[in-house]
Amino acid sequence: MAPPELEVRDEIRDGVPLIKVTYDGDVFQAASSSANFSSEILSHYDKALGSSPGPEVKSVVVEIHADVAGSSLIRGLFDLYRSVVRNKGQIVCVGFPKDYIPSLTSLGLLDQSHFSLGMDTPSAIAQLKRQTV
Amino acid sequence: MKDFLDKFGLTESLAHICPGAIAMCALGLWIDPSLLSGMATEAAKNGIIVTVFLLISAYAVGLTLAFYSVVGEERFIATPFPNFKTFYKTPGEFGHFISWLWLWLAHGFPKLPASAPANLELMQARIDVRQALETFPVRKLFSLIQYGSDQLILFRTFYPDRYKERGASVLTQAEVVYRRVLFALGVGQSLLVWTALACLRVGGYAIARSIGNPHVPKWLRVDPEYLFWVGVAGLLVALYLHFIESRFQSWVAAAAIFLSIQALCAFRSPYLLSLPYGLRWPELVALGALSLFGSFRLRRVANRWRELELIVTHSLIGSMVG
Numbered sequence: 394m395a396p397p398e399l400e401v402r403d404e405i406r407d408g409v410p411l412i413k414v415t416y417d418g419d420v421f422q423a424a425s426s427s428a429n430f431s432s433e434i435l436s437h438y439d440k441a442l443g444s445s446p447g448p449e450v451k452s453v454v455v456e457i458h459a460d461v462a463g464s465s466l467i468r469g470l471f472d473l474y475r476s477v478v479r480n481k482g483q484i485v486c487v488g489f490p491k492d493y494i495p496s497l498t499s500l501g502l503l504d505q506s507h508f509s510l511g512m513d514t515p516s517a518i519a520q521l522k523r524q525t526v
Numbered sequence: 527m528k529d530f531l532d533k534f535g536l537t538e539s540l541a542h543i544c545p546g547a548i549a550m551c552a553l554g555l556w557i558d559p560s561l562l563s564g565m566a567t568e569a570a571k572n573g574i575i576v577t578v579f580l581l582i583s584a585y586a587v588g589l590t591l592a593f594y595s596v597v598g599e600e601r602f603i604a605t606p607f608p609n610f611k612t613f614y615k616t617p618g619e620f621g622h623f624i625s626w627l628w629l630w631l632a633h634g635f636p637k638l639p640a641s642a643p644a645n646l647e648l649m650q651a652r653i654d655v656r657q658a659l660e661t662f663p664v665r666k667l668f669s670l671i672q673y674g675s676d677q678l679i680l681f682r683t684f685y686p687d688r689y690k691e692r693g694a695s696v697l698t699q700a701e702v703v704y705r706r707v708l709f710a711l712g713v714g715q716s717l718l719v720w721t722a723l724a725c726l727r728v729g730g731y732a733i734a735r736s737i738g739n740p741h742v743p744k745w746l747r748v749d750p751e752y753l754f755w756v757g758v759a760g761l762l763v764a765l766y767l768h769f770i771e772s773r774f775q776s777w778v779a780a781a782a783i784f785l786s787i788q789a790l791c792a793f794r795s796p797y798l799l800s801l802p803y804g805l806r807w808p809e810l811v812a813l814g815a816l817s818l819f820g821s822f823r824l825r826r827v828a829n830r831w832r833e834l835e836l837i838v839t840h841s842l843i844g845s846m847v848g
Contacts, residue, residue, distance in 0.1 A: 464656040471653055475646065495604035496672040500656075501649050503606055510606075 399429055403437040408449030409518045410441035412473075414466075415458040430469030438473055442480075451482035452521040456514050462493035467500060474508055483507045483524065485517040539585060541705050545712030546588030550580075552720040588712050591719075595711035598633035599825070600673040605629055632718065635825035648833060651840040655681055658843050662688070675832070678704075678839050685842055693845040696838060703835040707828050714824035717817040724814030 400415040412434060438453055455470065470486065477484050489497065489510055502508045511517030568576070608623040655677055662684040671677055682697055 498604045499674045
């Protein structure tokens with residue numbers, strides 16, 4: 394069970410899985426925040442893939458509603474990236490806190506062809522649909 | 527020899543003195559040879575004092591170059607590649623492109639072709655180090671320690687406090703590799719200083735030739751008085767950006783300083799039309815190109831060593847768990 398500061402939801406929009414992650418900055422103070430982020434994001438991705446009717450694509454849009462980021466979120470995104478790449482899909486991340494983008498680039502995620510940052514959710518979904526069709 | 531250097535802590539000093547000395551030699555292109563011979567005579571009289579002064583200066587220049595290049599490399603890694611699709615639509619994208627171009631020139635290195643599994647392993651190691659850091663009392667400083675090299679250094683700083691002798695040999699080895707990174711980056715930057723000064727000299731020569739030369743097209747001719755005031759204004763803008771505004775736009779300041787020095791030299795320098803030490807212009811261009819090539823190669827090597835440093839440091843996490 395995730396702590397109340399972290400809320401993860403999933404839906405299928407236009408045949409593309411969309412995961413919405415909402416949290417406040419205090420969530421990173423919890424010692425177990427890393428495991429929570431990873432397990433919550435991954436379980437919602439798996440749930441979205443297994444939903445009926447299933448999505449048309451294995452790629453995913455992650456929508457983040459927060460002002461700060463932490464290593465727990467980044468590990469969550471990285472674990473999701475591993476799963477999505479295994480499914481030969483892509484991740485587009487929307488709303489990643491701008492001040493923390495260097496932590497993504499220094500990790501190397503932004504250099505990977507299967508990971509990108511999107512401007513907004515509709516265009517990210519359209520991008521993934523276009524690349525898959 | 528290695529033990530002797532290690533015992534007196536000279537390895538680190540040499541790692542900074544060498545790049546500093548190379549960079550200082552580059553300045554020789556701008557010094558009047560007669561002045562240098564005068565200095566040599568003076569040095570012969572006060573040998574030890576001059577030698578010590580030169581060594582300290584080389585150490586200081588090398589130290590500055592090394593840390594400037596470490597920060598620059600991190601900034602290059604952390605600056606995303608410009609998005610050319612939104613080049614004309616997004617405000618500030620052009621400035622971002624210029625900023626990225628400057629960072630690439632001064633600190634960039636070619637991306638190493640690595641397999642997807644190797645990339646995943648490296649990213650996994652970076653994340654593990656980042657998360658291991660959170661077991662130390664620095665959790666709230668995430669926004670300050672987003673750069674990979676800072677994380678590695680902080681991790682190695684906090685590690686012995688809690689785990690004492692565990693992994694001491696690994697820590698030593700990681701420090702050795704880190705010194706190699708600093709050395710390669712420092713020499714890379716000092717070679718870049720060679721390139722920059724060679725370009726400056728060639729550019730200054732081109733400008734000097736254009737002043738009042740009837741063979742140069744009219745629109746290319748420069749009024750020396752005008753050029754002088756442009757130089758002064760550029761220098762003031764650069765200083766303003768750097769010190770007063772406290773938001774250092776490196777490419778603006780660098781361009782301003784470059785133009786200022788060009789302008790001032792074109793107007794003032796009596797040595798512009800001839801090169802010292804019997805150098806000829808094609809040789810200078812070749813020297814600049816070779817230095818640039820060497821700088822890129824060294825940055826590539828430094829990046830490889832940085833990966834080795836990460837892997838060695840990452841192995842300490844196992845001893846934390848065990």
